[in-house]
Amino acid sequence: MLTTGFKLWFGLCAAALSAAVFAGYTSGGTETGPISLGWKGGVGDHVTYVLFVTAAAVFGLLAVIAIAFRDADSEAVAEVLGVDTPPPAQTQVGSSIWPVLGALGVATLVIGLVVSPALFVVGLLLLVAVSLEWTMTNWSERATGDPEVNRELRERLLRPIEIPTLAFVGIGVLVLAISRVLLASSVNGAVLVAGVVGTCVFGAAFLFSRRPNIPRRVVSTVLIVSCAAVLAAGIVAAATGEREFHQLGGGSGGDHVEVGE
Amino acid sequence: MTETTADTIRTGDVVPTALEAAVTTTDHLRIGRAWLASGVLLLVVSLVAGLMVSAERMDLTGMAVFGDVDSLFRFWSAYRVGFVLLAVVPVFVGLATAVVPLQVGASSIVFPRAAALGFWVWVLGAVFTVAGFAIDGGLGTPGAVSRTDAVALTLLGLLMVIGGICCATVCILTTIVAGRTAGMDLSRVPLFTWSVLVAGSIWLVTLPVLAANAVLIYVDLTGRSAIAFGVEDTIWGQLSWAFSHPQVYAFALPLVGIAGDIVPVAARRRHGNHQALLVLTALIGVLSFGAYAQAAFDIGTPVREQAVFVVEAFLIVPLALLVLVGLVDVLRRGVGSRRTRMPAPLYLSVLSVFLLLDGMVLGALRAVAPLDLLERSTTGAQFTFTIGAALLAAIAGTLWWGDLIVGRVAPQGFGLASALAVAVGIVLVAVPDTISGFMGLADFTGGDRGGAGNPEAGVDVLNTVALVGSAHLLVGALGWLVTGVLRLRGARSLADPWGAHTLEWSTSSVKVTSESPLLDAAVEVGA
Numbered sequence: 011m012l013t014t015g016f017k018l019w020f021g022l023c024a025a026a027l028s029a030a031v032f033a034g035y036t037s038g039g040t041e042t043g044p045i046s047l048g049w050k051g052g053v054g055d056h057v058t059y060v061l062f063v064t065a066a067a068v069f070g071l072l073a074v075i076a077i078a079f080r081d082a083d084s085e086a087v088a089e090v091l092g093v094d095t096p097p098p099a100q101t102q103v104g105s106s107i108w109p110v111l112g113a114l115g116v117a118t119l120v121i122g123l124v125v126s127p128a129l130f131v132v133g134l135l136l137l138v139a140v141s142l143e144w145t146m147t148n149w150s151e152r153a154t155g156d157p158e159v160n161r162e163l164r165e166r167l168l169r170p171i172e173i174p175t176l177a178f179v180g181i182g183v184l185v186l187a188i189s190r191v192l193l194a195s196s197v198n199g200a201v202l203v204a205g206v207v208g209t210c211v212f213g214a215a216f217l218f219s220r221r222p223n224i225p226r227r228v229v230s231t232v233l234i235v236s237c238a239a240v241l242a243a244g245i246v247a248a249a250t251g252e253r254e255f256h257q258l259g260g261g262s263g264g265d266h267v268e269v270g271e
Numbered sequence: 272m273t274e275t276t277a278d279t280i281r282t283g284d285v286v287p288t289a290l291e292a293a294v295t296t297t298d299h300l301r302i303g304r305a306w307l308a309s310g311v312l313l314l315v316v317s318l319v320a321g322l323m324v325s326a327e328r329m330d331l332t333g334m335a336v337f338g339d340v341d342s343l344f345r346f347w348s349a350y351r352v353g354f355v356l357l358a359v360v361p362v363f364v365g366l367a368t369a370v371v372p373l374q375v376g377a378s379s380i381v382f383p384r385a386a387a388l389g390f391w392v393w394v395l396g397a398v399f400t401v402a403g404f405a406i407d408g409g410l411g412t413p414g415a416v417s418r419t420d421a422v423a424l425t426l427l428g429l430l431m432v433i434g435g436i437c438c439a440t441v442c443i444l445t446t447i448v449a450g451r452t453a454g455m456d457l458s459r460v461p462l463f464t465w466s467v468l469v470a471g472s473i474w475l476v477t478l479p480v481l482a483a484n485a486v487l488i489y490v491d492l493t494g495r496s497a498i499a500f501g502v503e504d505t506i507w508g509q510l511s512w513a514f515s516h517p518q519v520y521a522f523a524l525p526l527v528g529i530a531g532d533i534v535p536v537a538a539r540r541r542h543g544n545h546q547a548l549l550v551l552t553a554l555i556g557v558l559s560f561g562a563y564a565q566a567a568f569d570i571g572t573p574v575r576e577q578a579v580f581v582v583e584a585f586l587i588v589p590l591a592l593l594v595l596v597g598l599v600d601v602l603r604r605g606v607g608s609r610r611t612r613m614p615a616p617l618y619l620s621v622l623s624v625f626l627l628l629d630g631m632v633l634g635a636l637r638a639v640a641p642l643d644l645l646e647r648s649t650t651g652a653q654f655t656f657t658i659g660a661a662l663l664a665a666i667a668g669t670l671w672w673g674d675l676i677v678g679r680v681a682p683q684g685f686g687l688a689s690a691l692a693v694a695v696g697i698v699l700v701a702v703p704d705t706i707s708g709f710m711g712l713a714d715f716t717g718g719d720r721g722g723a724g725n726p727e728a729g730v731d732v733l734n735t736v737a738l739v740g741s742a743h744l745l746v747g748a749l750g751w752l753v754t755g756v757l758r759l760r761g762a763r764s765l766a767d768p769w770g771a772h773t774l775e776w777s778t779s780s781v782k783v784t785s786e787s788p789l790l791d792a793a794v795e796v797g798a
Contacts, residue, residue, distance in 0.1 A: 014457035015448060018553055022472065025557040029579055033563065036578035058563040058574055065476045065560060072472070076448070084453035096453050105295040109384050113391030116434075120399060120427040123493075124420050144384070227288050234290075 013083075015076030023069035030062030103151060108144040115140055139175075143168070184237070187244025194247035210236075297383035300676055300780055302390050303369025306439070307669065307676070309394050310361035311752050314662070316401060317353030318745040320346045325700075325741040328716055328734045340717040345409035347715055348507055349401075351514045352410070354658055355522055356432050357397050360474075362665040363525045364389075364436060367443045367467045369676045370668075373775035374464045376452025381445040389439030396431025403428050410506045419492060422506070426489045433482045440471045452774075458549065461773065462542075463668075465549050466528025469556035473521040477513070480562035484509045508566050515650055516634035517583055518561025519657040523627055526664030527552050527594055530620035533671050534598045536771040537617035538605025543597060551594050558587040575638075575645055584638035591628045598624060614769065615687035619667035622694055623660045630656030633705060642709075648716075649708030652701040659697030659744075666690040666751055673755075674764035675775060681758035689750025692743050699740025703733035 012020075034044025034054040043051030044059065053059040080086035084096035115136035122130025150164035151157075188207060192200040214232065218224060296302060324347045327336040337343040372380045380386050403409060408421025447460065447468045460468075488506050512518060531552075535542055542548055564574055574580060598621060606613075633653040637644045644650075669676075670686045707730050708714075767776040 018457075018469070019472070021553060022557055026560065029560075029563075029583075032582070033577065033579040037574075055574060055577065057565065058577070058579065061480060061563045062560075065562070068476050069472070081457050082449040082451070083456065084451065103297060103383055105292070105297050106384050106387075107295050109297075109387035110294045110391045112388050113395050113435075116392055116431060117395040117399070120396075120424075120431060123427060124424045230288060230290075 013077055013081040015081040016073050019069045019073035019076055023066045023073055026062050026066035026069060030059050030066065033058045033062060103148075106144075106147065108140050108147065112137065112140040112144070143172075184240055187240050187247075190244045190247040191240075193252040194250050196253060207240075297379075297387055298780065299372050299380040299383060299386065300369050302380075302383075302386050303365045303367075303676055305390055305394075306361050306365025306368060308755065309390075309397070310358050310365060311748070311755060313353060313361070313397055313401070314358035314748050315745070315752060317350055317358050318741070318748050320353060320404075321350040322738075322741040322745050324350055325734070325738040329731070329738060331716060341411050342407075343717065344507075344715065345404055345407075345411045348410045349404040351654060352400070352429070352510075354654075354662075355514055355519070356429070356436070357400065359658055359661045359665060360436060360522050361393065361397075362669075363467075363470075363522075363661070364439050364443070366529075366665065366668045366672065366676075367463075367471075367525070368439060370672050370775055371443055371464050371467055372446050372450060373675070373778040373780065374461045374773070375447055375450060376455055376774050376778055377446055377450035378778065378780060380442050381450045382442045386439055386442040389435045389437075389442065391435070392431050392438060393435025396428045396433075396435055399424055399428030400432055401428075410510060423489060423493055426485045426492070426506075429485050430482055430489075433478045433485075437475060437478055440474050443467060444471045444475070452778075455774075458546065461528070461775075462531030462545075462548060462552070463525065463528035466525045466531070466552050469553050470521055470524035473524070473556050473560055477518060477521060477560060477562040480565075481510065481513045484565065505566070512561055512565035514654060515564075516561070516637060516653055516657075517559050517564065517580075517587065519654060520555060520559035520587065520627075520631070520634075521561065523630075523657050523661035523664075524552070524556055524559060526620070526623050526627060526661050527555065529664045529668045529671070530598055530624050531594075532773075533614075533616050533620045533667060534601050535605075536769050536773070537614050538602050540601050540605040543600055548594065548597055551590050551597075555587060555590050555594070558583050558590070576640060581638040581640075584635045588628070588631045588635050591624070591631050595624050595628055614671075615683045615690070616667040616671040619663055619670070619687070619690045619694075623664035623667065626656050626660035626663065626694070626697060629701070630654075630660060644708055646714055647708035648704040648712045648714050650714040652704035652708060655697055655701040655704065659693070659701065663690060663694055663697070666693065669751075669755070671769070672775070673758055674768050677758050678764055679758050679761040680764050680768075681754050681761055685750065685757065686754040689747045689754055691747075692750060693747030696740045696743030696745075696747055699743055700737050701740075703737045703740070707733050 031044045037054035037058065038052065039054035039059075040051030043053045047053070047063065048059070088094065088096040115133050117133070118136055119130055119133030122128070122133050146164060146168055150160045150167075153160050153163050188203075191203055195203055214236075218229065292301075323336050324343065327334065327343055334340070334343070337346065368380060368386060372378070403421050403423075403425025406421045406424075407418045408423075408425040410422070410425060444467075447464055448457075451457070451460070457468075488509055527548075531542070531548055564580055566573070602617075602621070630653050633649055633656060636642060637649055637653060666686065667690065670681065670683060670690075673681050704712075710730060712730055769776075
């Protein structure tokens, strides 16, 4: 019996193919061109013909899949598996950060295409990392029937890679951002900025160690806001540019000292 | 009052923060709400652009609003692109993401993480597209006033928008095909689900073509001359097929399903022939395939003057008429038995089918060569009728299923008033544009009034009416936004407020939350 899905997509396929032939004959195609996919003669307007034929191919493929899997009807699935009760149509999955990070990767890549090749590479790396993480997450969720075991499995495999990588990237970005700020500030300003940032980091670390019961929400908020502030300051400083440096000493040997104003 | 509850599976004891929940969610209702909210906000942005263009058209010689023709063109094209790809289609995707899984008895959307990815890619792409239009980019001619890098940003944003919509559509279509509950044959799915299946199939074979157009233009814009395709000077010409007949029908197609689901419940009568409506929807889908109707590499007879374009334009009209007849028949049989007042979404959904039919009739007239309407303002009128009808149906859909999606009651009267403002706006914009088109006014009227084709003084009056219509549209959209905000603060909804007894009102969503989704692992910080 033909399934509803097959009827829909095969109908779309047949319509697209008919439209291709009709368009071919009415736009200058030869006698046999439109019905032989251009093998014997011209097909008329190439763009129109190719688009209709491609659409027909896609719909045809969908029609074949639909009838091969009986429209994925639960009863058909149960019959194929030889069980009385159809299995659940889908596995429940938990919330995940990877979709939004993946989108940010695409966005970084796009901005990189417009602004800077370096940013394009960053976006590409982010996409690769997200793809790997997403794949591993999906694999681990289906590794065994016990979610706890699955999670431990994933952690055992990925934590040794994730934590050093995140630390390397995180520290690198923060160091880069703070260095931009220090280079953009005046000599005294840079000393002041370094002192204030160092004191804030030390003070926060001291506070968290003394009060382990601080709510997670507060800790996350403080960390996120601080990182965002440092990043924003780094971007602004990078856009502003470094302060002027005057070279002391000289000569061709390269032994000289740079002093900022 | 009965509270609509949902099952929740939590893998730990730590409750995610609001921020974590927002950015890491895979709950189809939450993702659907995100699509809807973003779509409505971007609709307002698009309609502001439309209003500015209408205001400029009042006196093109002065160019008081934009200052130059390029800027006017940029906003004119931004309005059309934004109305479709940043507003109406995303709202339909949002409705489908939230409602379709429940209509087919699935507890969640299939590939929920991919659905979330689709939303985030779309929303970031939308931001880039709007930014591109705003910073002298858009789809105008680069090198004049437009900046090449800003045009590139617009094109890449558009690619992300298309990618996001396609990703979400794949998830929805897979849910319909592979996520149905036992006993639900595809031929028995609700009409909204069916219309999304048909429309989604068409979107998936046409939107990639639009993306390919954008890629070719991008290559021409930024690549070396040796690989140029020669289309960088006519960007809008390459992309405009997606925003006119017949492709606009594919974007508006879910409105048939919205009306088809609302009318029988509101009228308390079944469809006379459910199968016939399925077939009609599929046929409209077939005829709305519009990727071929593009100007890319046009040689010989332009495709819009070829027979296939004309035949398609005329065949689709009786199909829409039959859909309308079917709905009116259900209404006719139901009205006599109804003692209570009909709900607002009923009126809006039927009105949307009327407006769609208007758009299709106009589309058919555009295809008549002696009338010479292809490049006239009838193009804009047809766009407004069709996409406006889709917008009206989307409002009807949110008023109908909003209780299910948000779990709270909206002021239906306020929603109806907003939708009526939209409906009046559609008519006030589209009718003058239709008349102007017959009088010879061009679709895009630039600074040179004579060259653009502004033949008679009567057009000025029509432009004034269109300006009022644009203002109505914007007010209606803002009203829709306010309705949504008021719904968030409304009373908790009933489990089945319309007495529909259909599957979506009785199926519960399953929400799965990870205890620490930002790391996908059990890391506890503090208590």
